[in-house]
Amino acid sequence: MKSPETATAANTTTTASESEPTITNTSGSTRRGRLWRNRWLYALLMPGLLYFLVFKYVPMWGVLLAFQNFSPYHGFWKSEWVGLEHFRVFFTNPEFFMLLRNSLILSLYNLIFFFPAPIVLALLLNEVRVALFKRTIQTLVYVPHFISMVIVASLTYVFLTTEGGLVNELLDQYFGFKIPFLTSPDWFRPIIILQTIWKECGFGTIIFLAALAGVDPEQYEAAIIDGASRWRQMWHITLPSIRSTIVILLILRMGDVLDNGFEQIYLLLNPLNREVAEVFDTYVYFMGITQGAFSYSTAIGLFKSVVGIMLVVGANWTAKKFGQSGIY
């Protein structure tokens, strides 16, 4: 723990009598007096603040590497500035279009096939009247959320490999052929989406179920008296009650359009499916960490973050324009 002295270093000129904290000295005290009275709070603030400065703000400032030819030997201060050179090289590289296409297609698939899944599951769970059944189902479908991505990828591997994997053994026994799921470019995207649905669909229902629990039962009763069918009740009462939650999640998702989940993709990526599997994150890893092209990979990462922030702001603006409440 940081010593309180560091927090109050600016107060060294304060005399002992002034700095004595007293109950009566609660209002109209000097700025120094207030700082001194809160010295323990500032001491408590220090470790966390230091963390944010070192591990969040120094790297943020480090994105300037993108405009340099950074070499670890020369260090940040002596490396040569090259302006937008790395961006120019990247945007004219055919790999750029491959990455952009792969990222966008994965995000689009995610939006179409994964995003509605927890909503549908929550609506179905909401229709269950037997409390014990509902609780049991919830308990089971939340499990995969807490399993590591490595285990998910390992399970995928054990099930789908052509060397003794369950699915291929069954295919072989009944139909006499095998499918190279893990090395085929055609299967990469479906596998990623299936993994995401399996892992996160159940847990994703929590936020919707909470919103649904807040709906006044009288609304349903009134609708039933008016002769509304179950389908009509869902359409006119249940769905509107989770609309704002859906919009907020959609806005947040916009920021991740170029962010496809590094671990998940990295674990399934191999030279045979690279043409559809390589995305910005994995490319940054290979260029930066494996090959040491620090400036070039920082430039790619910066491009990705800036696009992400613009999409969030844009989506938020659009949502407000249509009368929804945004995320800020």
Next chain:
Amino acid sequence: MRRYRTVSGTIFDAANYLFLGLFALAAVLPFVYVFAGSFASDAELTKRAFFLIPEKFTTAAYRYIFSTDTIMRSIGVSVYVTTAGTLINLFFTVTMAYALSKRHLAGRNFVLNLVVFSMLFGGGMIPTYLVVRELQLLDTYWALMLPGAISAFNLIIVKNFFQELPAELEDAAKIDGCSDLGLLRRIVLPLSMPVLATFTLFYAVGHWNNYYSALLYINEPAKWPLQVILRQIVMLSQMAAGDLNAMDPNFEQPPDQAIKMAVIVVGTIPILLVYPFLQKHFAKGVLLGSVKG
């Protein structure tokens, strides 16, 4: 609330229950299958393919993977990083959240804005890697614990929780001469135990499951946590998990698949053991975030 019973409604209910049942089954069946397979023999895995109870029960795969200390050592690393890392998380999160929960603290809004902005924009993988490298943390366990010491999201939730505690309690203690540190230790922390239990579990599961940090920051195989070893064995088949010479002479090498399944079981069981506790707390944790502060 009673609803009208209609034919279509009953059909819908039946279909709904069936679908939900199948979905829940799909969530856990892979674990059951892998657990069963890890105790099966070579012949059975190729002949029967799918089964939930092995005909011939054998622990060969487990004896084999624990015949060298590769897995045990990586479990040790994971346990150490999870324990120490979670303590670091809690210390950093609680101290900062407590200071930020005091509205009268000068400079509080500035720091809060710093925290919120870091959720929207970050330096990214490479600049963070270079910071860790400059601090000489590569190939140390610190690299697995410090770069993620605070989750900004969790910090704000804990801060909001502290803020909502009744101010009268703290005022009373203050009049009795309690310092800010004493307040945190004697009043605030005891009142926050359920919330802190939630975040302890979240952080701990995060450490146990963490693969990314080790991939980036740890090159020395002796310091790899379990997740990295898991990948090496299951997906790359690169690392011989066990040592045949260490087994008794008539020991038959277990099938590749059973070994992989056994390793997956070893990596999954700790999570399944804490799952009942997780389940008790996570809904609360997720929803705490929706309280505005």
